Amino acid sequence: MLTESFISKVGEIRENKQALVSLMNEIDESKRQVKARLTAISSGRKEFTELSTKERRVQIKKMQDKLVYLAEEREYIRSLIGEINRNIKAVNRAKNSRKEAFCHAFLAAAEDMLDEETFLALESKAAVIMSIRE
Secondary structure (H helix, E strand, O other), X not given: OOOHHHHHHHHHHOOEHHHHHHHHHHHHHXXXXXXXXXXXXXXXXXXXXXXXXXXXXXXXXXXXXXXXHHHXXXXXXXXXXXXXXXXXXXXXXXXXXXXXXXXXXXXXXXHHHOOXXXXXXXXXXXXXXXXXXX
16 A cells, blocks of 8 residues: 555656656665565574564564565556656657647647537646656
């Protein structure tokens, strides 16, 4: 389950692909550190020999839970990056395959055929796509 603080942190950078990639790299680094510590505890390295069996099991369980949580965070960010990439591809496809006049005609047709709520939602989505920073 993703925390509110994580959701709000990601919400601030939601449309900034580079910031999302950077955050995903931080999560990957955290996962590597947790896995290394988990391996060290599981293999009984010297620095962890003073832990009782129960304490070691508790530590291992906490780290496994942390890995699951980090995987959920990473997947959430990966899906946002995928959405940005899909939007970028759609814009590039539209730029390369259609003339500007067609875009204006399409906008006029959408405004004429769609109800106001749907048109405003479409217009809002277009504004979001246009504001994406790679």
